[in-house]
Amino acid sequence: MRVEIWGSRGSLASPGASTVRYGGNTATLLVVGDEGEHLVLDAGTGIRPLGLKIPAEVRRVDVLITHLHMDHLQGLGFFQPIFRPDLEVHVWGPPSITMPLSARIGRYLSPPLFPVTLRQMPCRLELHDAEPYARIGSLRVRSDLVCHPGPTVGYRITSPGGKVLAYLPDHEPALGVDPFPASPEWTSGFDLAHRADLLVHDAQYTDDEYRDHVGWGHSSIRQLAAFARMAEVNHVAPFHHDPSHSDAEVDALAGELATLLPGAEVLPGAEGATFDL
Amino acid sequence: MAQLPVELILMRQLASYLATPIFLVGPEGELLFYNEAAEGVLGYRFDEAVELPLAQWIREFPLFNTESGEPLSVDEIPVLRALRERDPVHGSLLYERPSGERVPVLATAIPLVGQGGRVLGAAAIFWPVSGGANA
Ligand SMILES: [Zn+2]
Ligand SMILES: [Zn+2]
Numbered sequence: 127m128r129v130e131i132w133g134s135r136g137s138l139a140s141p142g143a144s145t146v147r148y149g150g151n152t153a154t155l156l157v158v159g160d161e162g163e164h165l166v167l168d169a170g171t172g173i174r175p176l177g178l179k180i181p182a183e184v185r186r187v188d189v190l191i192t193h194l195h196m197d198h199l200q201g202l203g204f205f206q207p208i209f210r211p212d213l214e215v216h217v218w219g220p221p222s223i224t225m226p227l228s229a230r231i232g233r234y235l236s237p238p239l240f241p242v243t244l245r246q247m248p249c250r251l252e253l254h255d256a257e258p259y260a261r262i263g264s265l266r267v268r269s270d271l272v273c274h275p276g277p278t279v280g281y282r283i284t285s286p287g288g289k290v291l292a293y294l295p296d297h298e299p300a301l302g303v304d305p306f307p308a309s310p311e312w313t314s315g316f317d318l319a320h321r322a323d324l325l326v327h328d329a330q331y332t333d334d335e336y337r338d339h340v341g342w343g344h345s346s347i348r349q350l351a352a353f354a355r356m357a358e359v360n361h362v363a364p365f366h367h368d369p370s371h372s373d374a375e376v377d378a379l380a381g382e383l384a385t386l387l388p389g390a391e392v393l394p395g396a397e398g399a400t401f402d403l
Numbered sequence: 404m405a406q407l408p409v410e411l412i413l414m415r416q417l418a419s420y421l422a423t424p425i426f427l428v429g430p431e432g433e434l435l436f437y438n439e440a441a442e443g444v445l446g447y448r449f450d451e452a453v454e455l456p457l458a459q460w461i462r463e464f465p466l467f468n469t470e471s472g473e474p475l476s477v478d479e480i481p482v483l484r485a486l487r488e489r490d491p492v493h494g495s496l497l498y499e500r501p502s503g504e505r506v507p508v509l510a511t512a513i514p515l516v517g518q519g520g521r522v523l524g525a526a527a528i529f530w531p532v533s534g535g536a537n538a
Binding site: 221222223270271272273277301302303310311312313314315316317 | 405406407408409410412413415416417419420518519520
């Protein structure tokens with residue numbers, strides 16, 4: 127299974143001279159399964175360039191959305207495969223008891239916020255509530271609600287060979303837990319992340335910044351370190367970088383994470399990074 | 404032990420911030436958590452009680468009918484009724500503190516229904532009748 131990062135920024139796209147290395151596009155990953163499955167995790171602005179690279183012979187793409195905040199949804203209407211009539215596009219998102227996923231996505235993907243509606247897209251489009259356990263081709267996909275404002279899921283994707291990617295881009299497991307972490311059973315996201323081969327996780331804030339953003343739904347670098355240690359994860363990619371953080375500041379946060387997690391590999395959550403699991 | 408549903412995790416986080424006494428049980432009626440305010444009423448620290456199965460906590464926290472003084476059966480305990488009937492339940496009862504003193508308590512219990520309609524447990528909010536929530 128190959129994992130590619132096409133957007134690693136949180137909250138708002140942030141192009142510019144100070145963000146060229148980690149990138150300015152918002153949350154988007156591509157997972158290519160060993161049997162050619164194409165899974166896109168989140169539809170941030172990184173999905174536009176990614177869509178142009180989906181090979182012509184691919185007949186099905188699954189877009190797994192963690193939640194409907196704009197930085198995770200904004201790119202969907204610019205994803206070239208949804209304009210291909212020969213393609214099946216399955217969009218998965220967090221369940222809600224009040225409104226189907228199509229209606230919730232349609233609030234943004236419809237006039238006046240967007241010129242056309244989802245139904246007008248030429249691809250064969252299917253929308254699904256994320257299921258606790260699903261199978262996409264040979265990949266097992268687990269989803270579970272995590273601590274973040276509004277219904278939000280994280281994903282755990284397991285290859286037939288047993289390799290695991292855990293994706294929790296927006297996650298504040300430390301909210302109301304003092305001291306953090308508590309035991310695993312009282313820790314949001316633990317089951318998704320436990321012993322994953324790669325954990326792509328929210329690392330938006332420094333410890334100082336977190337103090338002013340309690341309850342905003344994101345983690346500090348120290349909280350991510352504690353979470354990764356508890357989940358026994360040895361490969362961590364800090365992700366969802368704050369729009370105000372320059373490359374040098376993200377470097378510093380990644381360096382701090384590496385110091386806090388001796389023996390673990392901290393891999394840059396940078397646009398263009400590729401991981402083979 | 405597996406991770407609990409995030410709805411319960413958030414409920415515990417909320418309860419741990421509130422000064423309203425809150426008691427939280429899981430789908431089998433097992434005790435999952437009670438907060439500091441509840442410790443004040445119950446007379447036991449949560450650390451001493453941690454995650455007792457149903458059969459045990461109903462012995463540790465003796466509850467009685469306000470009128471008759473008879474012990475409440477499992478079917479009468481508000482938090483367990485809310486869990487079983489999937490309805491909010493309000494009632495008064497007597498709680499016997501570790502000292503043996505019986506205090507009148509008002510309790511309101513709600514079933515905790517998670518995303519997808521699963522019953523994840525129930526929560527009871529309670530307070531001594533005379534003293535108010537800060538007693
Ligand atoms: Zn986000
Ligand atoms: Zn978000």
